[in-house]
Amino acid sequence: MASTALRYNPNNKLINDDSDSLTESREISIMQINKLSTAIISESNPNFTPQLNDEHSKMIKSLFESGLAMLKQKKMPEALKNITLAVDMAQRSRAPYEAFGIQLQEIQFMLRHKIDLSLLTGRFLDALQDIEFLMNTGMAQSDVYIRKSDALLKLSQFEQAKICCERGLALHPNEVKLKALYLEINRRLADYNGDI
Template sequence: TLQYDSNSKLLDVPDASEDVEMNVKQINKLTQDLVAESNPNFTPQPREDSTAMIKKLFENGLKQLQQQKMADALKSVNLAVEMAQRKRAPWEAFAVQLQELQFMMKNRVDLCLVQGKFMDALQDLDFLQNTGLTTSDVFIRKTDALMKLKQYDQARAEVERGLSLDPTNAKLRVLHMENTRRLAEYNG
């Protein structure tokens, strides 16, 4: 049974299955965002003010990176990413949102790696791979993170996959050799 609350403008389906519940949540989210939208002539074009805010935060982070203030840089980039997640409306162009997020995440990965936050970097890299980014630099960083986390078997799987997509990549080859050496040590 579908229930509608006219005050909050939200739907509710008690005792629904997982899928139906998710659909209802999505509809509610869309409704809330539409209600909150002040501009009656909204388009899929990404909003100027959101873009400006996100860009400012991100550039802040880059500046701090140049000043070698790594921890602060990471914080700023995190904020930028969170802002992108929160401020962007669901009807704004997907391609733009994805590219924006992936770009910022790549920088976040490097910041995490530099500061030894390997698990964080790994999850971001997993996200990038899952969302379609299968370039060699992703494989290089993922292999590096896995090796640092002592997951040598998984690192080998990653670097071999990276090499099969880009067989002549020198950095991947070096990582492969290094990982093989560490695996031999790991297995006695």
């Protein structure tokens, strides 16, 4: 136990560990405690409940809606920027004890829009990472598989795209778009291997 390495800053009420042997899990734990401390200190109610903070909700909503407004004006990069900011704010400003169910729905909804915009603006790697996040949080709808296969195809990762498409078809065997994408991936893979 590296008890001597832990430091407490009485000014900002944060803890840190500047030892050389700091492990990744300990670093994550320190970050989590600091985030919790900041959230609890700003909370005046000692018996705080997992309710959502209305102020944060309003700010996130206004940023997201401004992104959608940009999208209607066909200003894709600006729309993407605003929605990205809204997603970041949802992750940074919300207290860790606020209701998880609502936070999850909120972030999934915003990320779906962000993914579409990333794919439209050619940011396939960003889109792929966001899709991975959606899948890690339990989303397994056909459109997630379609977008992931598409992003992998655009990144020329044909084998990965084929695996993803097959997995999507296993879960949604009647999805026409996935079937069409599967044929396209096979054609591109054959082309890449010199079979055509």
